[in-house]
Amino acid sequence: MRSISDTIARLRKLSPSTLQAAGRSNNLTSVDDCGTNPGALRAMLHVPPGLSPQAPLVVVLHGCTQTAATYDNGSGWSELAERFGFAVLFPEQQRANNPNLCFNWFSPDDVRRGSGEVESIREMIVDTVKRHELNPARVFVTGLSAGGAMASAMLACHPELFAGGAIIAGLPFGSARGVTEALERMRGRGHDRASLGERVRAASPHCGPWPAVSVWHGNSDATVDAVNAAMIVDQWRELHGVDEPDTTERVAGNVHRIWRDAAGRAVIEEYLVAGMGHGTPLATHGDEACGSPGAHMLDAGISSTYRIAAAWGIVPAVAPPRPVKAFVAAPASPVRQDVAATINDSLRAAGLIKP
Structure with missing residues (x-):
């Protein structure tokens, strides 16, 4: 015995x-043959069964040490996609590119239009939209930390692809060239404030309207200093030609500011989450709740996933009661x-x- x-x-x-x-469980499916893939990334996708033609697409970029599946499990994006009818694409970093699974937002070759990881993500988006008959005018991108910095890069290098973007605990585009500078900028040091908007303008030949941008950051973030959130806002204020916020309010105890253009469209919003460290803010209770707390997935009493999707108009502005599942x-x-x-x-x- x-x-x-x-x-x-x-x-x-x-x-x-x-x-x-x-x-x-894992809702994501690996997708091959999305293009030349010069950044050697992996594509993970969730398309809800019976998705209507011309549905929106959300591109989600995980943070360091995370995978597509762990970030999806934490953030609840595919859960929300099932409920409200849109597709979710997760580009995934590989250890051969970065041992900590960080997107290489500080590598000039990876954040240049037509090159590296930016080009791989663009190819995945174009292939997904075509293959699943999604709406090319309703493509959005979001990311956390290194994924947030890469979301900044995607919005700068390919603004024509996106109707909107959301940057969580990220950094402004063009703020670092190399690991040493990246670490300094994460601490909030050495930023050049003089050319924030010009860096984005120089990244592509774009001459049309700019995507709307949502910025989220914890005011107790010790990994990426909150000065970076202010600089992302400044970068996009310059591009959208807006000055002071039109609305400043408290939402669930957090500062929320909105900038509107001359037509009254909300082009920038910022959430400064009170007392939160480095991560994606979640709500675990209430009708907006989705995802699960974990490493860098923080129960902050406010769902960034739901509120970002609502700002993009792909879920109701006020969350309906969550269905009770038998x-x-x-x-x-x-x-x-x-x-x-x-x-x-x-x-x-x-x-x-x-x-």
């Missing part, structure tokens, strides 16, 4: 990835079956359950 210690030792041999897969036991996945079988075999061998 095996001892209980032998049983525990056997269970510990189950890999962490196996246990995680047993406890978490519980239906799903068939066990092969991974869950393997885990359960291992546990049962071990307990049976230890004499803790009957044969």
Whole structure:
């Protein structure tokens, strides 16, 4: 008869990835052949079944140490897509490009139009829109931290692709060239404020309207200083030709400012989240709630995912009551079956359950 210690030792041999897969679903599907992919990124996609033609597309860029699946699980973007009818594309960084899985927002070759990671993401967007008959006029991009800085790069290098963007705990475009400068800018040091708008204008031949931009940052962020949020706002104020905010209010205890253009369109908004550190702000209760708290996915009592989507007009401005789902036991996945079988075999061998 095996001892209980032998049983525990056997269970510990189950890999962490196996246990995680047993406890978490993954809505994303890998997509191949999106183009030349010079940045060597991976494309992950969620298209809800029966999605209507000309539906919107949201491009989501994860932060350092994260994958597409972990960021989706935390932020709830595919959950929201299922509920309100849009597609979600997750470009995913690979360790061969960056050992910490950061998008290389500080590498000149990766944030230049037609080159590197920016070009890979553009190819993924164009392919996804065409393949799934999505609306090219309703494409949006968002990202956290390094993903937020890469969202800044996408908006600068390809403004013609996007109706709007959202930058969470990110940095302004063109703020660093190399790792040393990147670390300094993250601390809020050494920024050149003189040419913020000009850097974006020089990044593409664009001469049309600029995308609307939403900026989110925790005022207690010790990883990317909140001065970067102010500089992103300044960068896009210059491009949109707006000065003072038209609206300043408190939303769930957080400062929310809105800038409108001459036509009254909200072109920039900023949320400064009170007491929040480095991460994506989530709400775990209420009708806006989606996603799950975790590393850099922070329960702040306000859902950035829902409110960003609402600012883009792809979900209702006021969240409707969340549907109550009837519980239906799903068939066990092969991974869950393997885990359960291992546990049962071990307990049976230890004499803790009957044969």
